Amino acid sequence: MEIDSSRVHWRQSLPSFFIGAATRLRAYIRDVPQIPPREKVVDRFLFGLAQPLIGLRVVVRDRELLKSALIPAVVLGLFCALVALASAHGSATRFFTRFYGLFAALAPMPSIVFARHYGRLAAAAHQKLGFGECLPRREPLRLVIRRAVYQAVLIAIVSAPTVGILRLFPVFGRPLATIAAALWALHWVVIDAFDDARILHPGETLKEVELKSESEPQAWFVRAFYRAAPRLPLGTRLLRRFARRCDRLSIPWREEMAIAEREPPAVTGLGLTTAALLATPVLNLLFRPIIIVASVHLLGHLSRDIQIPLGETPSAELPSESAQGSAEG
Numbered sequence: 001m002e003i004d005s006s007r008v009h010w011r012q013s014l015p016s017f018f019i020g021a022a023t024r025l026r027a028y029i030r031d032v033p034q035i036p037p038r039e040k041v042v043d044r045f046l047f048g049l050a051q052p053l054i055g056l057r058v059v060v061r062d063r064e065l066l067k068s069a070l071i072p073a074v075v076l077g078l079f080c081a082l083v084a085l086a087s088a089h090g091s092a093t094r095f096f097t098r099f100y101g102l103f104a105a106l107a108p109m110p111s112i113v114f115a116r117h118y119g120r121l122a123a124a125a126h127q128k129l130g131f132g133e134c135l136p137r138r139e140p141l142r143l144v145i146r147r148a149v150y151q152a153v154l155i156a157i158v159s160a161p162t163v164g165i166l167r168l169f170p171v172f173g174r175p176l177a178t179i180a181a182a183l184w185a186l187h188w189v190v191i192d193a194f195d196d197a198r199i200l201h202p203g204e205t206l207k208e209v210e211l212k213s214e215s216e217p218q219a220w221f222v223r224a225f226y227r228a229a230p231r232l233p234l235g236t237r238l239l240r241r242f243a244r245r246c247d248r249l250s251i252p253w254r255e256e257m258a259i260a261e262r263e264p265p266a267v268t269g270l271g272l273t274t275a276a277l278l279a280t281p282v283l284n285l286l287f288r289p290i291i292i293v294a295s296v297h298l299l300g301h302l303s304r305d306i307q308i309p310l311g312e313t314p315s316a317e318l319p320s321e322s323a324q325g326s327a328e329g
Contacts, residue, residue: 035301048269055294069289072114107287115144131300134199154249194256197295216254222247
């Protein structure tokens with residue numbers, strides 16, 4: 001009887017791989033001198049996976065950051081308690097169910113009220129983590145509200161066609177649609193955390209930040225719409241108009257999405273741990289401060305990474321909106 005040596009080797013190497021990965025993950029959580037080189041994809045993924053755990057450790061150990069993290073959680077908790085109390089009808093079980101469900105749902109949502117507070121938290125974390133002097137990004141309230149509206153519209157209109165088409169498939173259509181919607185929501189949780197983690201370098205202005213974001217490539221889904229439009233038998237012009245509208249709405253997050261596109265291993269790791277954090281009782285009450293500190297830590301290391309400067313852009317950039325408009329005409 002012959003023994004398949006490749007199968008034996010595979011069975012022996014797989015446990016060693018996971019043991020080594022777990023060891024490196026613990027090392028990244030405890031001591032992170034620098035981000036792994038780009039060619040080490042698994043290590044890059046593990047580095048991203050460790051970020052929310054590093055954020056949790058930093059927030060818990062630093063009194064100033066912990067205090068800053070607790071203020072929004074307490075205010076949001078009071079609001080959720082009032083809503084739950086009004087709908088509990090005297091039932092303690094219903095009160096705690098409504099309270100916790102509402103808190104868990106609102107915690108990852110973009111914050112308008114605490115936008116400036118989170119900006120100060122990001123700046124404090126940036127300096128405490130040793131990434132240099134900076135200033136918080138204080139945006140006017142009207143701009144914060146406009147961005148929140150843009151993001152809500154963008155999330156809804158981009159996901160609606162895909163989710164609707166998936167639901168049409170029998171048997172697995174609805175589960176696939178649910179998974180797609182969850183991944184899309186998680187994508188925006190990470191992008192929003194990157195946005196909250198942005199700071200102003202000494203001498204930098206908000207206008208310069210806006211211009212920098214506008215100079216980044218179009219969002220990946222906008223480029224996908226433009227590529228798909230000529231291949232459609234009908235609706236090419238309609239899809240191009242839709243892509244232009246999505247492009248205008250997504251401009252404020254171009255820089256964050258470009259970083260995510262350049263760094264899929266690290267950002268995927270960050271996203272997976274973020275999902276686990278959202279599903280963990282108690283920890284998800286401090287979700288946003290933890291993920292903001294984690295994003296500050298990750299972005300700080302990426303900005304120091306000589307192999308992948310944040311100023312680089314993907315090579316596959318589509319023509320500008322004006323060029324696309326003239327081509328369509």
